[in-house]
Structures are given as C-alpha cells and as structure tokens.
Amino acid sequence: MKRILAVVSMCMFLAASGLALAKEWKEVRIGVEGAYPPFSYVQPDGQLAGFDIDIAKALGKAMGVKVTLVAQDWDGIIPGLLAKKYDAIIASMSITEERLKKVGFSHKYYQTPAKFIIKKGTMENFSREAIKGKSVGVQRATIHDKYLTDNYGKDVTIKRYGTQDEAYLDLAAGRVDMLLADSVALSDGFLKKPEGKDYMFIGPDLNDPKWFGNGAGIAIRKEDKDLAEMFNKAIDTIRADGTYKTIQDKYFDFNVYGE
Known part of the structure; x- marks a missing residue:
C-alpha cells in the first residue's frame, strides 16, 4: 500500500512540477499537404506520393513506429497540429522565427531556395x-x-x-x-x-x-520534445544509411539537403 501511495505521490509531483512522464510513441500521425509536387501530391489512384511522403515513411521506419498520414490543407496545417489532429507536420515547412513562436521543429531535412x-x-x-x-x-x-x-x-x-x-x-x-x-x-x-x-x-x-528560415523541418507541438528528438535521430539515421539519398535521387538530380 505504501508503495502504491509513493508511486501516486511521485506522479502528482511530476504533474505539479510540469514534468510529464515520457510518452511511448508507437504510432505517429503526420499531417501532409498533398498538393505541392514533387514534395507531396495525390496520384490518380488516390494515394499520396512525393519526397515528403517517402521521407515521412522512412523516418517512421527508422523510429520503429507506425506512420499514419493525414492530408490537410496548408491554411489549417498548424492549427490542426495544435488541435492534436496529428502529431507532426512533414509538408516542406520552413523553420522560421515566426513559426517557432507557435510550434517546435526538428532539424532540417532539406533546404532549397x-x-x-x-x-x-x-x-x-x-x-x-x-x-x-x-x-x-x-x-x-x-x-x-x-x-x-x-x-x-x-x-x-x-x-x-x-x-x-x-x-x-x-x-x-x-x-x-x-x-x-x-x-x-x-x-x-x-x-x-x-x-x-x-x-x-x-x-x-x-x-x-x-x-x-533555416531549411524545411518537421513541426511538432512544443511540449513533444521527445518526439522532436526521435525525428532528429531518425534524420541522422536515414542520411547515414543511404535511405535519404535513395529517396532524394528518386525525385532530384542534385543535393536537396543543402550545406
């Protein structure tokens, strides 16, 4: 009984101090646009395709999570994230100071002028x-x-x-x-x-x-810092193991990542 009370007390302390217990991410819902070729578009069969889409799937595999894609018009894509319609945005969204006031970001995953x-x-x-x-x-x-x-x-x-x-x-x-x-x-x-x-x-x-901004990054809610770090590690992983280059070469004949 004392052990149970101790656990409950610790959880209450963490909640009160603003320290949330880390979430175990088994599925990540990703908001995508689907109207920005070659980064994202809808194929004749209704399936989403494009560089952003392939990167989203590759990152999910590297993180060991199930990826669910959620199509969303651009105008409402950040509000949809904040409303928890999905957990992250992979939609060629540049990392800017203005957006950083509302959401967090991973490191960049590409950068073009x-x-x-x-x-x-x-x-x-x-x-x-x-x-x-x-x-x-x-x-x-x-x-x-x-x-x-x-x-x-x-x-x-x-x-x-x-x-x-x-x-x-x-x-x-x-x-x-x-x-x-x-x-x-x-x-x-x-x-x-x-x-x-x-x-x-x-x-x-x-x-x-x-x-x-400083390249296109993956937008996440500010409180989901653990998810941002998962994406950062996954970006490093797919760049190191050749997956990123394979996806890049499918769509482009140059280095889309930038310097």
Missing part, C-alpha cells in the same frame, strides 16, 4: 522597377507570401492561392504575370510540364533566413 518565374520574353532582367505593376501569385500563408508582402507589397499586386496548383493554373491562363515559390517545386511542378514550356526563372536565388 525560392525564385520567381515569368513568361519568356516579358522581362529581360529582374529589378524592382521591372517588377513594378506586375501581378504576382503566391501560396497563401507561406514564407514566400511573407517575403513578397514585406519586400514588394507596395510595388506589385499580390494574388494569394490556397494551393500551388491553383497558382500554376492561373499563370498558364494569363490571370497572373509571375509566381514566387520554392525553386524545386516550380521546376518540377510547372516548368518541366508542357504548360510550363514558355516560362522561365528570373531573378536571384532567395534564401535570406529572415524570411526563408
């Missing part, structure tokens, strides 16, 4: 004067949206979209002059496709940490 694209022949050289008056499409509530708003909000008309695919459709239809997004997403999701043949990158690589 942002760029503008425009129809060939409509602008020879990129400059603030050249971009003035243009309509620029961007995915809503992203780092690209923040950068565009802060740096060109007074010079251009910003058109915000719920998904990157919607932005591609409007660019091809001539309803917007330019797009700003991740360079790899733009290349694979639009420029390499038939509808993108008349378009090109313009301007410099954009990677200032003030807006673009």
